[in-house]
Amino acid sequence: MPDTESIVATRHWVERVIMKYNLCPFARREVERNSIRYAVIEQTKVKAVLARLVAECEHLDSHPQTETTLCILPRGFEGFYAYLDLVELAEALLVEQGYxxxxQLASFHPDYCFDGEPMDDPSNYTNRSPLPLIHLIREASMEQALQTYQQPETIPERNVVFARRKGSAFFEDLLQRCHQPGNQTSG
Known part of the structure; x- marks a missing residue:
């Protein structure tokens, strides 16, 4: 999948799923400010991907106007467990590199499955994306946003209730539409 297609699918997911259905109440502000960086990581070797993640942290360090980065992994991490291994290594690397x-990292994958949940449980769609992603989030910004949001600890539970009410078929359709630039999501 070419870089532009990966970015378009991911941007559609952010705007047409995450923002539209308020899965992340902080996304709208960043979409409207155009402060989300979409970085396609073409490398498929773990070491090379980790090097790119560090480079993305360095980019955030030197570009304060960029609030957050979605690192898109279009190849090499289609398998959920290999992806989870990468996320674990990435988290350790952030510590090692002084970050x-x-x-902090947030993880999203087309086959995301919460520990202890069946693969077909709609709650998994709160972390499913059109492509494997690693989301780099500025902790200071997140702390500030959480201070202005009433009961932020209820966000995941609210999302699970919403996902289960809508059902897996609803979200599967949304994710498929993200790969089709001309289609709008419904619901």
């Missing part, structure tokens, strides 16, 4: 407390 702990500055950036």
């Amino acid at each position: 702990e407390g500055r950036y």
Whole structure:
């Protein structure tokens, strides 16, 4: 999948799923400010991907106007467990590189499955994306946003209730539409 197609699918997911259905109440502001960086990581070797993640942290360090980065992994991490291994290594690398407390990771994958949940449980769609992603988040910004949001700890539970009410077929359709630039999501 060419870079532009990966970015378009991911941008559609952010705007037509995450923002539209308020899965992340902080996304709208960043979409409207155009402060989300979409970085396609073409490398498929773990070491090379980790090097790119560090480079993306460095980019955030030197570009304060960029609030967050979605690192898109179009190849090499289609398998969910290999992807989880990468995320675990990425988290350890952030600590090793001195980024702990500055950036945190959020993980999204087309086959995301919460521990202890069946694969077909609609709640998994709260973390399913059209392509494997690693989301780099500025911790200071997140802390500030959480201070202005009433009961932020209820966000995941609210999303699970919403996902289960809508059902897996609804979300599967949304994710498929993200890969089709001309289609709008419904619902």
